[in-house]
Amino acid sequence: MLCQNCGNAEATTHIKRIVNGEASQIHLCYNCAEHLGYANMFSGFGFNISNMLANFFPEFTRALPSVDISERCPTCGTSFEEVVRSGMMGCADCYSVFYDKLKPSLSRIHGRATHVGKSGAFEVAPVESPKFEDTISKLKSDLQAAVDVQNFELAAKLRDEINALEGGTDNG
Amino acid sequence: MAKWYQLQGAENDVVISTKVAIARNVKGYNFTVRLTDDEKYEIADKIDEILDGKLPGKFVSTPMVEVGRDLQISLAERNLVSPEFVSFSEGRTLVTTEDESLSIMVCEEDHLKIQSLLPGLELEKAYELADTLDTILDEDLQFSFDKKLGYLTQCPTNIGTAMRASVTLQLPALSMRGQIPRLANTVAKLGLILSGAYGEADNPIGSLFQLSNQVTLGISEQAAIENLKSISLSIVEQERAQRIELMNSLKFQDVLWRSYGTLKNARVISFGEFMESMAVVKVGVAAGEIAIKNERLNELIFTMQPATLNVEYGQSLDRQVRDAKRAEKIREVFE
Ligand SMILES: [Zn+2]
Ligand SMILES: [Zn+2]
Numbered sequence: 001m002l003c004q005n006c007g008n009a010e011a012t013t014h015i016k017r018i019v020n021g022e023a024s025q026i027h028l029c030y031n032c033a034e035h036l037g038y039a040n041m042f043s044g045f046g047f048n049i050s051n052m053l054a055n056f057f058p059e060f061t062r063a064l065p066s067v068d069i070s071e072r073c074p075t076c077g078t079s080f081e082e083v084v085r086s087g088m089m090g091c092a093d094c095y096s097v098f099y100d101k102l103k104p105s106l107s108r109i110h111g112r113a114t115h116v117g118k119s120g121a122f123e124v125a126p127v128e129s130p131k132f133e134d135t136i137s138k139l140k141s142d143l144q145a146a147v148d149v150q151n152f153e154l155a156a157k158l159r160d161e162i163n164a165l166e167g168g169t170d171n172g
Numbered sequence: 173m174a175k176w177y178q179l180q181g182a183e184n185d186v187v188i189s190t191k192v193a194i195a196r197n198v199k200g201y202n203f204t205v206r207l208t209d210d211e212k213y214e215i216a217d218k219i220d221e222i223l224d225g226k227l228p229g230k231f232v233s234t235p236m237v238e239v240g241r242d243l244q245i246s247l248a249e250r251n252l253v254s255p256e257f258v259s260f261s262e263g264r265t266l267v268t269t270e271d272e273s274l275s276i277m278v279c280e281e282d283h284l285k286i287q288s289l290l291p292g293l294e295l296e297k298a299y300e301l302a303d304t305l306d307t308i309l310d311e312d313l314q315f316s317f318d319k320k321l322g323y324l325t326q327c328p329t330n331i332g333t334a335m336r337a338s339v340t341l342q343l344p345a346l347s348m349r350g351q352i353p354r355l356a357n358t359v360a361k362l363g364l365i366l367s368g369a370y371g372e373a374d375n376p377i378g379s380l381f382q383l384s385n386q387v388t389l390g391i392s393e394q395a396a397i398e399n400l401k402s403i404s405l406s407i408v409e410q411e412r413a414q415r416i417e418l419m420n421s422l423k424f425q426d427v428l429w430r431s432y433g434t435l436k437n438a439r440v441i442s443f444g445e446f447m448e449s450m451a452v453v454k455v456g457v458a459a460g461e462i463a464i465k466n467e468r469l470n471e472l473i474f475t476m477q478p479a480t481l482n483v484e485y486g487q488s489l490d491r492q493v494r495d496a497k498r499a500e501k502i503r504e505v506f507e
Contacts, residue, residue, distance in 0.1 A: 016255035018248045019370075020443070021478025023255055036367065076202040091202040092316035092324045095331075102328065109329055113390025117333045118303070120317025121310050122199060 003029035176273040181292015188340040195282040195334040199314040203326040212263035236261035245479035332389030344451035345414035347379040378447030436506040
């Protein structure tokens with residue numbers, strides 16, 4: 001199906017909406033969806049998106065890299081191929097099972113960020129053992145604190161440390 | 173009982189409403205795509221049990237299969253559910269307070285979407301309401317959470333806080349002056365999205381826009397809300413300044429009084445025409461030239477929509493009959 005906005009590219013984003021008392025759907029390509037502000041929302045006030053593969057896993061829609069896409073999550077039975085095709089995880093455990101494969105997509109969407117904010121009362125099995133990334137995220141929060149109190153000397157030092165650590169690995 | 177959108181809110185000359193939505197998934201269940209309808213109803217039952225008596229204010233739980241089509245669409249028109257939520261009914265339940273300010277969509281995209289809706293700019297209060305409900309439910313339901321990735325959601329774009337806060341803004345003056353693309357670009361650099369609330373994304377009816385946070389991982393709920401609030405307030409100021417400017421133009425004054433005449437006198441009016449005229453009239457209200465309370469106009473955004481009118485009259489009205497009923501209701505406000 002072609003994009004209803006530009007008519008040029010394959011529609012990958014399907015938005016349900018309510019117009020004139022009736023439910024309807026529009027179909028957009030990735031670029032138009034992004035341009036029109038639909039590309040990165042979960043259903044807010046009026047819109048919802050079905051996430052098709054091209055939106056969140058563009059790296060897998062071209063030549064598939066050397067990852068085993070047939071691997072399945074033992075908890076829910078979802079294969080990585082299904083995750084890529086639907087843009088959806090099958091269960092909470094999928095995150096730890098497919099973590100390495102997801103990493104490029106996650107960091108494209110979220111950068112190198114880790115969670116801050118409210119903590120749940122319970123935790124699922126943690127994804128990998130993030131010693132190295134813990135160090136970086138600690139340094140980053142120290143950096144922010146230093147900037148907040150305008151201690152720019154310390155901030156510069158921390159920034160160098162972070163750059164050195166991040167430059168030293170290639171983890172996407 | 174009055175619904176939330178019938179009440180007065182802060183900055184309601186520009187800000188129509190505030191919504192905070194938090195996505196959660198119950199430990200021990202697959203995500204929604206992998207659940208049977210029975211499992212989905214099981215989750216809804218658990219929520220009912222927990223809410224029974226634990227919070228002030230009564231929650232009503234309604235399986236969507238028991239709701240008629242007009243009411244389903246009306247729920248979406250009033251922002252209580254997403255259009256996606258009413259695209260099919262099986263397995264889906266809506267839990268809501270009587271005034272509809274606090275609600276849970278059960279088994280939309282995630283197991284729970286805890287939502288609070290308030291009139292005007294009320295981000296802190298809306299977050300507090302949703303947060304309190306989340307904490308109570310988490311004690312028993314045990315939501316899936318990972319230290320590093322935060323709350324785990326079906327779609328990987330929403331992990332982290334899994335919170336989407338949004339503010340609906342009516343920006344007739346900024347729209348008329350062609351300022352929206354510039355504004356959308358600016359807020360995008362600040363991690364927010366500005367998009368049309370009804371109709372086309374870049375040219376929505378009634379100049380109604382939604383401003384929401386885009387980032388969910390690496391930013392706390394409080395920081396996201398603070399960011400959204402300060403940018404909202406800055407847009408409110410810009411809109412107010414542009415409204416004052418507009419009033420200096422004779423051409424605009426003509427449009428204003430014609431729009432006023434339409435709302436005051438029309439015998440048949442579509443929702444689209446109502447919204448366009450009402451957006452213009454807002455500028456006259458801001459200037460003190462038209463004496464109508466903003467909350468009365470804002471309420472009409474919700475109550476004048478097609479399916480919501482059908483629900484009020486208890487039947488699917490013919491379009492022309494509905495347009496006549498709408499005109500009648502609007503004239504009452506403009507008397
Ligand atoms: Zn397109
Ligand atoms: Zn799984």
